Amino acid sequence: MTAALTLVGKGRHFASLGIREVTRQAGVVPTSFYRHFRNMDDLGLQLVDELGLVLRRMMREARANVLQADKLIEESVAIFISHAQANRSFFLFMAQGLAGESRAVQEGIRSEMRFFASELANDLRRLRLVDHLTDQDLDMTCDLVVRSVAFSLTDLLGVSADDDYQVEQIRKRTIRFLQLIFVGAAHWQSGG
Amino acid sequence: MTAALTLVGKGRHFASLGIREVTRQAGVVPTSFYRHFRNMDDLGLQLVDELGLVLRRMMREARANVLQADKLIEESVAIFISHAQANRSFFLFMAQGLAGESRAVQEGIRSEMRFFASELANDLRRLRLVDHLTDQDLDMTCDLVVRSVAFSLTDLLGVSADDDYQVEQIRKRTIRFLQLIFVGAAHWQSGG
DNA sequence: TATCCGTGTGTACAAGTGTTCACTAATGTG
DNA sequence: CACATTAGTGAACACTTGTACACACGGATA
Numbered sequence: 001m002t003a004a005l006t007l008v009g010k011g012r013h014f015a016s017l018g019i020r021e022v023t024r025q026a027g028v029v030p031t032s033f034y035r036h037f038r039n040m041d042d043l044g045l046q047l048v049d050e051l052g053l054v055l056r057r058m059m060r061e062a063r064a065n066v067l068q069a070d071k072l073i074e075e076s077v078a079i080f081i082s083h084a085q086a087n088r089s090f091f092l093f094m095a096q097g098l099a100g101e102s103r104a105v106q107e108g109i110r111s112e113m114r115f116f117a118s119e120l121a122n123d124l125r126r127l128r129l130v131d132h133l134t135d136q137d138l139d140m141t142c143d144l145v146v147r148s149v150a151f152s153l154t155d156l157l158g159v160s161a162d163d164d165y166q167v168e169q170i171r172k173r174t175i176r177f178l179q180l181i182f183v184g185a186a187h188w189q190s191g192g
Numbered sequence: 193m194t195a196a197l198t199l200v201g202k203g204r205h206f207a208s209l210g211i212r213e214v215t216r217q218a219g220v221v222p223t224s225f226y227r228h229f230r231n232m233d234d235l236g237l238q239l240v241d242e243l244g245l246v247l248r249r250m251m252r253e254a255r256a257n258v259l260q261a262d263k264l265i266e267e268s269v270a271i272f273i274s275h276a277q278a279n280r281s282f283f284l285f286m287a288q289g290l291a292g293e294s295r296a297v298q299e300g301i302r303s304e305m306r307f308f309a310s311e312l313a314n315d316l317r318r319l320r321l322v323d324h325l326t327d328q329d330l331d332m333t334c335d336l337v338v339r340s341v342a343f344s345l346t347d348l349l350g351v352s353a354d355d356d357y358q359v360e361q362i363r364k365r366t367i368r369f370l371q372l373i374f375v376g377a378a379h380w381q382s383g384g
Numbered sequence: 385t386a387t388c389c390g391t392g393t394g395t396a397c398a399a400g401t402g403t404t405c406a407c408t409a410a411t412g413t414g
Numbered sequence: 415c416a417c418a419t420t421a422g423t424g425a426a427c428a429c430t431t432g433t434a435c436a437c438a439c440g441g442a443t444a
Contacts (some may be wrong), residue, residue: 013293015205029400031272032422034403095291099284099346101205106350145367147343148336154291158298177336212431221429224392231432 001047003027008096009089014044015101037129045094048108054090055116058083069129073178077149081171084153085161095154117146133188141185148177194218203283206236217344242302243359246282247308250275261321265370271342271384273363276345276354287346303379309338325380333377340369373374 003026007015017040023030037043058079066075084091097109121142124130130138152174159166195218200206208233215222228236250271252272258267276283289301313334316322320331351358 011293011295012203013207015208016293025204026272028421029423030402031393031404031424032193035421039402051401061379092291099287099291100206101203103203127372140365140368141372141375143365144340144372148339151343159290166293168223173332176332180333180336180374180376180380184372184374187375187379188322188372210431220391221393223394227391248427289415343425 001043001050002087004043007091008092008114014096014123016117030070033041041104043049044097044102044105045108047090048097048105048112051090051094051109052112054087054113055112057121062075063123073182074126075135075177077171077174077178079154081151081174084156085167088157088161091153092157095157096153097117098150113146113150117142120145133185137188141181143187145175145178148181149174150160152177153176196235196239197281197285200284201207202220202295206285206288207234233296236289236297237291237300239282240289240297240304243286243301243376244304244307245277247304248277251308251311255315256286261265261319265367266318267376269363269366269370272341272364273348273359277359280349280353284344284349287342289341291302298371305338305342306335307325309334312337322377325377329377333380336373337370341366344369 004014004017004023007017007025019033019040020030022040022043023033024070026032036044037046061083062076062079065079066072094109094112097105100106102140118139121135121138124138130141134139152170155173156167159170161167196206197216199209199213199217211232212222214232214235215225227305229238253275254268254271257271258264274329278301286301286304289297292298310331313327314329316330316334322333325333344362347362347365348359351362353359
């Protein structure tokens with residue numbers, strides 16, 4: 001699995017990886033592959049599971065560091081970006097998988113995103129920042145937030161990790177996106 | 193190019209297509225490929241160019257059909273969905289290319305999206321619906337709109353084209369996303 | 385009419401592919 | 415100690431792959 005991620009990190013697309021290629025990168029003979037996976041789709045699915053762990057770690061850190069409501073967006077985005085940079089290959093895999101070849105992987109990633117969105121909704125409810133929204137509207141808002149961040153992720157993965165200027169631009173833009181969404185949420189139904 | 197799109201439409205990922213595979217689908221001998229393209233990346237780039245045409249046609253139809261401001265979002269989303277269904281393979285290619293293997297294709301698609309967003313900004317300015325926004329804020333709003341729609345596109349491509357119920361769900365959700373964004377835009381700076 | 389030029393063909397080759405099978409070395413369990 | 419399980423090995427198979435080359439046809443041009 002690490003070998004596959006490494007190759008993805010080097011710019012390859014997961015869908016174009018072959019068994020021999022992955023085992024070669026892993027420094028192991030091709031037949032060993034079958035000791036662990038039935039095929040590449042299977043490997044992809046197990047990567048999705050690990051991706052879930054990465055996302056949960058990120059949520060935990062966000063919850064620990066975002067104590068008060070102001071700067072909530074800024075802090076969260078910063079944490080997100082730092083995790084995305086630290087696990088570049090993982091997030092590359094996630095971005096690729098969203099439109100990938102394996103329906104199962106696709107559905108897995110989508111489901112991780114839904115989980116993430118619902119956790120976000122819980123947190124916001126707990127902070128009592130959105131009491132005027134119905135549960136359904138809050139879910140929608142969080143869904144939109146997660147999608148926007150996911151899209152920013154593809155921006156981020158498109159620039160080199162040490163291009164500080166570009167990363168900063170992406171950070172600022174993502175923050176403004178989220179601010180715009182939350183302004184919308186604040187005036188939802190009452191103002192719209 | 194049609195052959196490549198056909199294969200993508202059948203669920204394959206563009207990055208995993210080979211020259212022989214494409215020419216086989218085209219009903220032509222492998223060597224003929226080189227008469228038209230230098231390699232698969234080259235083919236991808238030419239597909240991006242054609243994608244531009246598809247998007248422009250879509251914009252033209254939207255401008256022709258969205259006459260008055262109310263129902264603007266509903267109509268636009270409907271037109272978008274019908275185009276996405278009618279050119280399923282093209283939009284699949286677009287969704288794949290965003291996180292694809294070829295940096296050039298990636299950049300090409302991104303650039304088409306930026307163009308789309310800027311055209312949208314022009315239209316909104318012309319309709320004088322957003323006079324209170326600075327040009328920069330309007331651009332950001334349109335960027336977010338285009339991204340949200342693009343993400344809905346991946347939802348749409350994930351369900352079968354004739355699953356009316358699911359398509360309807362996606363349509364409604366996309367509309368609500370855009371409404372939320374525009375409520376945010378309406379109260380931007382004044383309300384945020 | 386003769387001559388290009390764009391497109392497609394057939395053959396060929398070296399390299400890479402997924403998958404199988406029988407074998408081996410290390411590990412932990414009774 | 416003997417034994418089962420796990421992870422890795424190496425050879426072999428039948429294909430598939432990208433790419434090169436010389437060749438053939440048909441329509442446009444001179």
